[in-house]
Structures are given as structure tokens and as C-alpha cells.
Amino acid sequence: MNGLYALKPWYADRLSGVRASLVRREVSPDTLTLAGVVCAAGAAVALAALPSGYSAPLVAVLLAARLAFANLDGALARDTGRTTRRGALLNELGDRAADLIVLAGFLPLAPLWLVATAGLAATLPSWVSLAGAAAGARRLNGGPVGKTERCALVVLAAASGWTTPTLMALTAGSAATAALRLLHLWRDLAPADPTAQGGAR
Incomplete structure (x- = not known):
């Protein structure tokens, strides 16, 4: 179920030099979280403003940076002992905002209902x-359509111009991923004792 998320340890290892440089410069993890959102906004603008094909390299670079910042902010916080509840909150909000901002780049390219459905999914x-x-x-x-796969689908749409099919694939894949995660969680959270009563609802 991990999909491309399985590559995260390898990717984090590739970023170790960057992380060490950020530690030396005392960069705040929250700054990296916000930088990821800015990169997502840049990708959305490129997607909306540039013709398909021409936008793909810039969208790919900006979304790769968005994923790098998403990897680095938590790692930097752990390396420097700056993990905080506020930082965790900002990290989650930043990830959700970045997802929605990137998909907003499709607004000039696809029906509003489809973009909104993809954003929800x-x-x-x-x-x-x-x-x-x-x-x-x-x-x-992780996947089958997690954060990394969603970014890859956006790059595919930018390169090919297949906006509607890509958004439909992103929507269906995200819904399937949510369903699979829910199934795993339902099993993980099953009471050890079959006679145990459920908690408060």
C-alpha cells in the first residue's frame, strides 16, 4: 500500500546534506513548511498560465521542491529538538493547503465541479x-495515490494536457487510498477481546 512513499527513506538520505546545512544555519522547520506551500502556489500558477507541455518542467521542479520541503521540515525539527505541537499543526495544515492550492491551478483548465471533487478527494x-x-x-x-503520486499526476497533466482524465484518475485513486487506509485502521483498531464493548461515539 505504500506506493512511492516506500522511497521516503532513500529520498531523506539524499537530502541529508541539505538538512545538515539547514541545521547549521538554524533555519526554522516552520519556514520550510511555508516554503512548501509557496512552491505549491508557484506550481499552480505555472499550470494555469502556461500552455501544456511548456509548463511541465517548471511544475515538476516546483512540486519536487514542495515534496522536499515536506520531507525536510519534520526531519529538521527532530534533528534540532524543535518538535512542537504548534509545528505539527502547521505541518498538517501546510500539507492540506499545498494539495488544494496545486489543484486550484486546474480551475482555468477543467470544470469547477471536477476540480472541487478532486480537491475533496x-x-x-x-x-x-x-x-x-x-x-x-x-x-x-503512502499510496496507491498518496501525496507523491498526486504530484506525479499533476506533472503528467501539465506535460500531456490530459486534464480531465488526470483529475478523474486523481479523484478515484485518492478515494481508493482513503478506503484502503480506513480498512487497515478498522482492522488495527479491532478489540483484542471479541466480547469487548465499543467506546464512546
Whole structure:
């Protein structure tokens, strides 16, 4: 189920030099979170303003940077002992905002209902994971259409101009990912004792 998320340890290792440089410069993890949102906004503008094909390289670079910042902010916070509840909140809000901002770049290119549906679907896997974590389960990440795959689909749309099919694939894949995560969580949270009563609802 991990999809491209399985590459995260390898990717984090590739960024270790950058992370060490950020530690030396005492860069705030929150700054990196906000930088990821700015990169998402840049990708959205490029997607909306440039012709398909021409926008693809810039969208790819900006979304790669958005993923790098999403990887670096938490790692930097752990490396420097600056993990805080406010930082965790900002991280989650930044990730959701970046997802929605990128998809807003499709507004001039596709029907509003489709872009809105894709935006809603893109947030579902994270909401399911956060609900599971709130219930005491492990935090689930990854695919089949997680954050990395969504970025890859946006780059595909920028390169090909296949806006509607890509948004439909993103919507269906995100919904399937949310359903799979919910299934995993439902199993993980099952009472050890079959006779145990459910908690408060």
C-alpha cells in the first residue's frame, strides 16, 4: 500500500546534506513548511498560465521542491529538538493547503465541479489517517495515490494536457487510498477481546 512513499527513506538520505546545512544555519522547520506551500502556489500558477507541455518542467521542479520541503521540515525539527505541537499543526495544515492550492491551478483548465471533487478527494486519505492517529492507531501514509503520486499526476497533466482524465484518475485513486487506509485502521483498531464493548461515539 505504500506506493512511492516506500522511497521516503532513500529520498531523506539524499537530502541529508541539505538538512545538515539547514541545521547549521538554524533555519526554522516552520519556514520550510511555508516554503512548501509557496512552491505549491508557484506550481499552480505555472499550470494555469502556461500552455501544456511548456509548463511541465517548471511544475515538476516546483512540486519536487514542495515534496522536499515536506520531507525536510519534520526531519529538521527532530534533528534540532524543535518538535512542537504548534509545528505539527502547521505541518498538517501546510500539507492540506499545498494539495488544494496545486489543484486550484486546474480551475482555468477543467470544470469547477471536477476540480472541487478532486480537491475533496485529495484530502480524504489524510483525514482518515489523522482520525486513525487520534484513535491511537499508527499514522498511515503512502499510496496507491498518496501525496507523491498526486504530484506525479499533476506533472503528467501539465506535460500531456490530459486534464480531465488526470483529475478523474486523481479523484478515484485518492478515494481508493482513503478506503484502503480506513480498512487497515478498522482492522488495527479491532478489540483484542471479541466480547469487548465499543467506546464512546
